[in-house]
Amino acid sequence: MRDVVGRLRAAYGAPPGHLLRLAGSFALTGWVALRLAGEPAVGRMLLWFVGAAVAHDFVLFPCYGLADRAARRVLGARAAPASGPAPLNHVRVSALASGLLFLVYLPGILRLGRPTYLAASGQDQRPFLARWLLATAALFLASALGYVLRRWWWARHR
Known part of the structure; x- marks a missing residue:
């Protein structure tokens, strides 16, 4: 059995689990395509x-x-943490989360579909921008706090 797996890996170039996941993703994509074909x-x-x-x-x-x-x-991104943890990933994660929130709530932030939203929810879209800005500030604040804690931990245990 080990010889068969070894030959499969040599011929395919990746472990058998990769092939199974790839086949599963193609099966799922085909199922979705068949479901959409009649739409x-x-x-x-x-x-x-x-x-x-x-x-x-x-x-x-x-x-x-x-x-x-x-x-x-x-x-000043560093490859090796010679002077402690680098802040770049803390900025990246916060920016990514803020960007995803922006894309999800973009229609509300730009107040698109105002009559439909008002009729469906009974609420106005005005708070969307302020709430997104507050969420973004909270994300960057939490990330900055995490960075400060990591620097403190690194300096203490160095």
């Missing part, structure tokens, strides 16, 4: 999917790649 709006969904992929690859990826490069310059 009347499948063309629009496909257009949105392709548009999102293109927008990510040609607009968002270069933007956050440049932002990361600028953060590396400003924060």
Whole structure:
């Protein structure tokens, strides 16, 4: 049995578990495609999917790649923690969480669909921007606190 697994790994180039996960993901994707095949709006969904992929690859990826490069310059990213933990990942995690919250609540922040939202919830969309800004501030504050604690721990146990 071990010889069969070894030959499979040599021929495939990865462990057998990888092949199983890949086959499972293709099966799930095929099931979703079959479910969507009968939908009347499948063309629009496909257009949105392709548009999102293109927008990510040609607009968002270069933007956050440049932002990361600028953060590396400003924060002086280090490969080895010779002088303690680097702050870059603390900034990255907070920025990622804030960006995801922004994308999720973008229609509310921009007050798109105001009449529909008001009719469905009885509430106004005005607090969305302030709440997102507060959540972003809380994320960066918690990250800064975590960084300070890590620096303190590192200095104490050095």
